[in-house]
Amino acid sequence: MNKSRHAPDIWILMAILSLLLIGMVMVYSAGSVLGFRNYGDSFYFVKRQLLFAGLGLGAMFVTANTDYLVLKRFARPALILCFILLVMVLIPGIGVVRGGARSWLGISSFGIQPSEFMKMGMILFLANWLGKDDYDISAFTKGLLPPLALIGSAFALIMLQPDLGTGTVMFGAALMMIFTAGARMKHLLSLGFLGVVGFAALVAAAPYRLQRITAFLDPWSDPLGKGYQIIQSLYAIGPGGLGGLGLGMSRQKYSYVPEPQTDFIFSILAEELGFIGGLIVLVLFLILIWRGMKVAMSLPDRFGSYLAVGIVCMVAVQVIINIGVVIGLMPVTGITLPLISYGGSSLTLMLTALGILLNLSRYAR
Secondary structure (H helix, E strand, C coil), X not given: CHHHCCCCCHHHHHHHHHHHHHHHXXXXXXXXXXXXXXXCCCCHHHHHHHHHHHHHHHHHHHHHCCCXXXXXXXXXXXXXXXHXXXXXXXXXXXXXXXXXXXXXXXXXXXXECHHHHXXXXXXXXXXXXXXXXXXXXXXXXXXXXXXXXXXXXXXXXXXXXCCHHHHHHHHHHHHHHHHHCCCCHHHHHHHHHHHHHHHHHHHHHCHHHHXXXXXXXXXXXXXXXXXXXXXXXXXXXXXXXXXXXXXXXXXXXXXXXXXXXXXXXXXHXXXXXXXXXXXXXXXXXXXXXXXXXXXXXXXXXXXXXXHHXXXXXXXXXXXXXXXXXXXXXXXXXXXXXXXCCCCHHHHHHHHHHHHXXXXXXXXXX
16 A cells, blocks of 8 residues: 555645645734733734644644554554543643633643544544444444443543533544444434433533523623623624725724634634635635545545544534634534634644645545
């Protein structure tokens, strides 16, 4: 198989680099006001983003040029390490609380988010597990339940932080891998019904989640509380019109949209670059997802195919949730827009994962 290796998919590579460049520009524009107000430096966020992008591009180069079959050796230890980190982050004095969630390990402003590592760790492990020749996912008890129990355990640990957004992305990508592997639809629908009931119970168990749902249905019922983020996001998108107010000309980044450089960066992008700018970003993501799925269908082995599906679905689910929240189609979950939003762990891990996808594209037929 190594002899058939060729150049990586140029469409995937150009989409990644284009989105990363747009992200750099928008992190500076969206975060300049907040950076100057909090740190006395308008370039605070973009300088850190450049550092993480450099690390991520270095990791992407390595993963794009290392035979992906080598990753099989690390599937089990990587997942075990991810579970250990998820437990560590819940321990008071070790896990760092930011934004009301105990989701970080680190010192001061530098840290890592174990839940971000778990997304890729789970995808890698499932690709290796489901890709075994003797594994039959169509059997309910011995085939479908074991991976679902593993995914559920990781999801539960992430929810204890709590981090519904990252947990949903991991769960969604893993579920798509299981579906691709040949799980029976009647089994998935039955478990899906139970999942909806469980999700409803999860929302009802925490008042703040229920408030987010009600704010999503009617943000004006609490315009200065739970509905504030959605309302301000729509106030940003609306005036953007077709061509936008102009790069750097956003009004909502002046302390109206909370953390405009992260979860709601797309609303600032739409305000400054308009419908055309937003459409360009969406088209770039669609190219990335389309070419990624084409790679998955063209690989000569099941491990590679499932790995590609997992990475592509991780990107797709995260994009759908982030933009769905920003335009008011989904409740606020707190998830970044891949390659665009400011973030250390998320950006570095995303570029590393996309390096693996580029690697896989070199073997696609």
